[in-house]
Amino acid sequence: MIKLTNIHKSYSTEFTNLHVLKGIDLHIKQGEFVSIMGSSGSGKSTLLNILGILDGYDEGEYYLNGNLIKNNSQVEAAGYRNNLIGFVFQSFNLLGFKTAKENVALPLYYQKVPRKERQERALEYLEQVGLREWADHFPNQMSGGQQQRVAIARALISNPKVLLADEPTGALDSKTSEDVMNIFKEVNDQGITIIIVTHEQEVAEKTNRIIRVSDGNIISTDVKQNSHI
Amino acid sequence: MIDVDKWEEIFSTIGRHKLRTALTAFGVFWGIFMLVLLLGAGNGLGNGISNTFRDDAINSIWLWRGKTSMAYAGFKEGRQIKFDNSDYDYLQEQFKDVESITGRFYLGGDKNVTYSNTTVSYPVRGVNPGHKLLMNSIITEGRYISDKDVDQNTKVAVIGKTVKENLFKDEEAIGKQINIGGIVYTVVGIFRDPGSEWDMRVIFIPISTAQTLYAGTDEIHQIMFTGGDLSSDEMMQLEKDILLALAEKKGFDPNDKQAVGSWNMAQEYQQFLSLLFAINSIVWLVGFFSIISGVIGVSNIMLIIVKERTKEIGIRKALGATPKSIVSMILQESVFLTAIAGYLGMVCGIGILFLLSGVETEFFRTPQVNFGVISVATLILVISGALAGLIPALKAAKINPVLAMKE
Numbered sequence: 001m002i003k004l005t006n007i008h009k010s011y012s013t014e015f016t017n018l019h020v021l022k023g024i025d026l027h028i029k030q031g032e033f034v035s036i037m038g039s040s041g042s043g044k045s046t047l048l049n050i051l052g053i054l055d056g057y058d059e060g061e062y063y064l065n066g067n068l069i070k071n072n073s074q075v076e077a078a079g080y081r082n083n084l085i086g087f088v089f090q091s092f093n094l095l096g097f098k099t100a101k102e103n104v105a106l107p108l109y110y111q112k113v114p115r116k117e118r119q120e121r122a123l124e125y126l127e128q129v130g131l132r133e134w135a136d137h138f139p140n141q142m143s144g145g146q147q148q149r150v151a152i153a154r155a156l157i158s159n160p161k162v163l164l165a166d167e168p169t170g171a172l173d174s175k176t177s178e179d180v181m182n183i184f185k186e187v188n189d190q191g192i193t194i195i196i197v198t199h200e201q202e203v204a205e206k207t208n209r210i211i212r213v214s215d216g217n218i219i220s221t222d223v224k225q226n227s228h229i
Numbered sequence: 230m231i232d233v234d235k236w237e238e239i240f241s242t243i244g245r246h247k248l249r250t251a252l253t254a255f256g257v258f259w260g261i262f263m264l265v266l267l268l269g270a271g272n273g274l275g276n277g278i279s280n281t282f283r284d285d286a287i288n289s290i291w292l293w294r295g296k297t298s299m300a301y302a303g304f305k306e307g308r309q310i311k312f313d314n315s316d317y318d319y320l321q322e323q324f325k326d327v328e329s330i331t332g333r334f335y336l337g338g339d340k341n342v343t344y345s346n347t348t349v350s351y352p353v354r355g356v357n358p359g360h361k362l363l364m365n366s367i368i369t370e371g372r373y374i375s376d377k378d379v380d381q382n383t384k385v386a387v388i389g390k391t392v393k394e395n396l397f398k399d400e401e402a403i404g405k406q407i408n409i410g411g412i413v414y415t416v417v418g419i420f421r422d423p424g425s426e427w428d429m430r431v432i433f434i435p436i437s438t439a440q441t442l443y444a445g446t447d448e449i450h451q452i453m454f455t456g457g458d459l460s461s462d463e464m465m466q467l468e469k470d471i472l473l474a475l476a477e478k479k480g481f482d483p484n485d486k487q488a489v490g491s492w493n494m495a496q497e498y499q500q501f502l503s504l505l506f507a508i509n510s511i512v513w514l515v516g517f518f519s520i521i522s523g524v525i526g527v528s529n530i531m532l533i534i535v536k537e538r539t540k541e542i543g544i545r546k547a548l549g550a551t552p553k554s555i556v557s558m559i560l561q562e563s564v565f566l567t568a569i570a571g572y573l574g575m576v577c578g579i580g581i582l583f584l585l586s587g588v589e590t591e592f593f594r595t596p597q598v599n600f601g602v603i604s605v606a607t608l609i610l611v612i613s614g615a616l617a618g619l620i621p622a623l624k625a626a627k628i629n630p631v632l633a634m635k636e
Contacts, residue, residue: 054547054631074552074627082549093544093634097245109234110549158549 001065001161001193002028002051008059009046020046021057022216028195030161033188035196035204038213045166047213048197052085052164053077065161082110086155086192090167092147094139100126100150101135107158125153129183145176152183156192163187165196169203181206239562246534253530254570257610260523261571264516264606265578265598271512273585273596275505280594288328288456289363290468291492292475298487302480310479310488312449314440317357320452323474327467328457329359332449334439340410342432344396351392353409353432355439362455364422371403371418378435382442387418389429409434412442456495464495516606523610528617531563535621542625543633552626559622560615567614571607578603 009021020043028034038044049055050062053069062069065084072080081087086107094103105122113121126132129149139147148168155163165184169177181203188194196207204210212220243250297308317332324330334355341350360366361373369390378385386407393402402416414434422428440446454471456464468491473483481488535542542555582596 049631052547055629078546078549078551081547087547089634091634093540093547095541095544097241106545107548110545110551110554115234154548 001030003063006060009057033208035207042213043216044213086160086163088165088168090170092151104153129153162193256526257570258574260519261574262578263519267512269582269596269598273593277593289494290454292452293490299482299485301482314447329362329455331357331359333451343408355436366420382437384414385417386414387433391429461495461499524613527614531618535625543630546630555626556622563618567611
């Protein structure tokens with residue numbers, strides 16, 4: 001599903017050249033449930049952005065679902081994001097002026113899905129995250145956990161191959177975090193690859209594989225059973 | 230095809246920022262509104278002044294008697310220069326090609342005019358046939374003074390519309406006898422004048438009749454020319470030539486400005502045209518700046534809108550929005566807003582001009598506005614609003630969604 005070979009990425013300013021990723025090799029198979037861990041500045045967020053085609057890379061090769069993702073045009077990138085990838089963010093990133101249903105339906109708008117079908121599918125996915133009755137509420141009328149569930153429904157509606165989550169529980173209490181992680185688990189059971197960036201050990205331990213990133217390198221890719229520091 | 234979703238997006242954004250929307254819309258509205266009013270006012274002013282000139286022939290030269298201010302050919306200064314029939318004949322001969330010439334003889338004060346039992350006083354003037362062109366008189370019934378009348382000193386009168394109404398009421402006037410200061414005339418014509426009411430209280434009789442019956446003289450008080458379609462330069466030259474010819478005939482210094490008074494309507498008209506040009510220039514200048522300020526207002530707001538929506542744009546991009554869909558979303562909103570506001574400004578401006586269209590004063594009448602000009606101005610505003618939005622929109626579309634979402 002995802003294959004990274006010798007990925008390098010630097011951010012250069014006028015005075016410094018910050019080498020963030022120093023030759024990442026990573027292979028994630030279809031249907032895996034993976035977490036990426038690392039301290040801040042380790043390069044884990046940059047890695048996730050590259051995986052999400054939100055950011056480019058300097059060297060190496062990235063294959064997503066068999067497509068080489070390199071120097072894509074904005075339109076191509078938008079197409080991949082729309083069709084292959086679903087995003088879940090720490091701060092939910094729902095549009096505040098749209099109802100839960102409208103937020104969930106938004107990716108389908110960019111797929112030019114007819115209006116009626118969008119509405120129906122949005123309700124379906126809200127049902128899946130247990131928020132059907134909240135369809136006509138605005139984000140500011142919902143709790144953090146509910147908002148994140150709406151965001152997950154939104155990420156799933158376009159039927160992506162990969163779900164990328166950047167600190168999805170970072171803004172939630174531990175009980176709510178658990179609910180959200182359970183939803184991820186259910187989604188993963190449907191065969192969707194899930195990659196979660198986190199610094200919380202409890203969250204990482206709910207996944208099947210933990211990839212530890214430090215100083216721009218992958219230092220371990222433990223499988224769950226023997227992942228202990 | 231109408232994209233319902235896009236419009237829904239636009240209305241929801243507009244609805245979310247009522248004050249900002251109102252301010253933008255007002256800037257555009259005001260720019261167009263003021264432009265319409267200004268252009269209308271400029272036109273109204275022009276129409277008003279054109280109308281005052283409609284009264285008399287635009288190309289006319291007026292000559293009147295004066296006193297010499299320079300000694301010449303053995304005559305001392307201060308000599309009275311008078312016109313008589315021989316001067317008229319001489320000028321008529323000298324300036325055959327000029328459209329018309331007429332003399333005018335005033336009967337001192339108003340004369341009592343009687344028909345049947347009604348007596349009213351009116352100004353009475355002796356004139357030549359050319360006087361009709363000079364005054365732009367319109368004959369509504371009968372005829373004007375003819376050459377034959379002047380040659381034969383006939384006792385005929387052409388009366389103004391007001392005179393006819395006062396004396397004859399609904400009765401037929403042509404062929405009736407009226408008594409002017411004791412002498413009986415036959416009414417041969419009735420005229421209307423595009424100028425004031427006052428001009429239609431006048432009675433014209435043949436100049437020769439006036440000279441002989443009331444004064445026993447061949448004196449003429451004023452001589453006037455009309456130049457037809459001569460240009461104003463040609464009219465200025467004609468005035469000079471006439472004065473030169475008179476100087477020779479009457480024996481005064483050609484440089485003496487006091488010997489014969491003269492007034493050239495063409496010069497006046499020329500001044501009026503340059504005044505009108507100046508007014509129009511100012512109107513356009515002010516209009517131009519009101520459009521510019523509208524454009525700047527719209528541009529500013531567009532910048533703010535894009536800035537405010539950076540995060541939203543980032544989210545949309547992460548969800549698969551193409552740069553094109555981002556740009557068109559922002560542009561459509563701007564075009565929609567400016568078009569509606571511009572159209573409203575246009576309608577209100579034209580509405581006010583419509584209310585004023587009944588106004589008819591000496592200097593201002595029937596303000597109107599060229600619809601095409603206003604439409605183009607509105608279009609310019611809409612397009613520049615779009616362009617103003619385009620630059621920040623393009624920038625927004627290029628934004629890295631990760632950075633945008635961190636805003």
